Amino acid sequence: MSKPLPLIRSMSWLHAWAGLIFGWLLFAIFTTGTLAVFDDELDRWMRPELAATGPFDADRVTARLLEELPPTPRWIITLPDTRRPQASVGWFQDGSFRLRLIDPATGAELTPRETIGGDFFFRLHYRLYLPGGFGKWVVGAAAMAMLVTLAAGVLIHKRIFKDVFTFRPASSPRRAWLDGHLLAGVLFLPFHLMITYTGLAILYDTYMPAAVDRLYDGSRGSFLAELAPEPPTRPAAGRPAPPAPLEPMLDSLRRPDGSQGVRVIIIDHPGDAAALIQLHDAWDRRLVRIAQVTRFDGVTGIRLSGPEDLRPAHHVQGAMIGLHRVSFADPWIRWFYFAAGAAGSVMIATGLVLFTSRPRKDGDRFPDRVARANVGAVAGLLLACIALLWANRLLPADMPLRAPAELGCFLVVWIAAIIHGFTVPPGRGWPVQCGLSALLCIALPVLDLGSSGGYALDGWRTGDAVVIGVHLSAIIAGLGLGLISLRLRRRLRKEAT
Known part of the structure; x- marks a missing residue:
């Protein structure tokens, strides 16, 4: 009879596999939730015809x-x-x-023009843009896995607080990814726990319906009428x-x-x-x-x-x-939520990469398949998000069924990125998709200035926080993705020589 695994080894196994099984979904949830922090602002940007008007009469x-x-x-x-x-x-x-x-x-x-707007990211975040309650159940299962993974991660890292101050990007690839994973995870750990728990708590009647079924004969309407x-x-x-x-x-x-x-x-x-x-x-x-x-x-x-x-x-x-939706906050707190959410996405993405960088047995092709899936699930989602903003400006403003067309552009780009990730080695897929996302991000302000009918230029002249915020955020994201693409290309050339 085999001996039971030590606690740390068991938690390490749980942390790795729970993170892998739900990691791709969690990355999408965290990334779209991060963008949804500014869903109203994105909605305004995606409808440039809506100029500011007078006070409410x-x-x-x-x-x-x-x-x-x-x-x-x-x-x-x-x-x-x-x-x-x-x-x-x-x-x-x-x-x-x-x-x-x-x-x-x-x-x-x-x-204004028909658009899925910034609300698309919110709906994708909390119910995967699916009708009914199925999407909420899937997101809820991923949130539970997130809590389990966070708890297991805390238990397996003995130097958890020391690792906050450790980052060695010039070290070996696995060491650099691990440092990034720990830095993003530990630095914002309280936020990650709070945002995941409150996300579950606000939909408690969906995930824990037993009390409603027992006390109200399964009638959710009667429960809400009393609540x-x-x-x-x-x-x-x-x-x-x-x-x-x-x-x-x-x-x-x-x-x-x-x-x-x-x-x-x-x-x-x-x-x-x-x-x-x-x-x-x-x-x-x-x-x-x-x-x-x-x-x-x-x-x-x-x-x-x-x-x-x-x-x-x-x-x-x-x-x-209120804590989850950050409805109470001024812009500075919203930017903190945005930064913390982005750190959560980085934590998940680096964790997925770390899974594939482990030593493997001869003939084991599973890590390679995971590595290829990572490209489309992570870099491909980022590419699809920025492609959606481009579609909002490139599609004719009076086009029939314009909102479904925007959604179609998002899905087509993401599916194409997933297929591309499986058809090329990961070492080539990552720099290509990150580089393309960087190019689209950096060029987004130029596209906006040339296609929004003076909206973007007037926004800069008048100090419109929405226009300036979208442009600067796109440029910063583009520079970050461009830097990642360049480092990956250099590493690929170094390995080839």
Whole structure:
């Protein structure tokens, strides 16, 4: 009977294989989640026709909507903020939900180019851009594997804190990759644990449905109705009535600094004598992401009810969502999240490379297959992401089905990169794909200046943080990828001589 493996050896085996099995998926989740930190900003960049407009004029907007929209039982109006300067209105018509972007100052409809926008990265991050709950389950399994891999990694590294200050890029290839892996992992270890755990916690009812099944007979709707009950409503009166002014209601909920305290306005039975107004407060400066609701009569403007006291569990869950979605943060904290997320991607990528650099037995082709898969899964994803931004500028702005075409460009480039990774040796696949990504990144500002109809140039003239941020980030990423490509090419030439 064989002796049980020592703890460290068992954890090392678990760390390596859990990281490999879920590593490609985790790299995609971390990379797209990193980009999703600035999903609203990317969405603005991908719709250059949406220029900045004036402040939100609630009464002017609602008056115009009453004239233009068909009769509907509810409007959902989203107000602009510092990250999204445009407003929107949603309503149900013919059994489907309609959404219209509107000018916040006038209520006029805005018609920018069709695009999957920055929201694509968010949806790919948390559900793999798949409908239903299957994608969430796959992402949840990967997140659990991430927690296990992190815990095992802490146990197997005895010099974990000393390794934070050790990086030897000029050493042997395996030593350099290992130093990079440890540096990216240990330096941001608290962030990696937090972001992975909160990602699981905010979808607890999806991953741990046993309590809902037991207490609510499997009815998720009943559970949500008790967790966050809808404010009471009333049937339409069937008589038209002039709406009460919205501005006094909004003013009553302004923050002490004078900033807008409302994010969403819901109007039931707009234009009817029984109209009701719900004002959902904004959470852009609050860690706990919970929608507090204040209700007003839609005709008299009388306040009917204010924010309710919520249970501690609501605040805990809201804090989890706030920490993960970084909805409370100023730009500097968002950039920290971006840097930490990028470090997580580096940690995963270097871990995948390390798996293939181990000593292997004669005739063992498995590490070579993994190395080829790494090229398309890692470098190929980066190439597909920057290709998506190029597609947003190169595809005609008035092209039918433009958003699916952007998605098609992303998938075609990624699939082509995966095929390329399997058809050439990894030593050649890495520098080619990293070099191509570097070229596209560095050239993106030039493309933007030449194809956005003055949007990019005006952005630099006016100091638009979105335009400048996208351009500088692309250049920095391009320089980093270019440096990696050059070092890999030099190593390839050195090994060939």
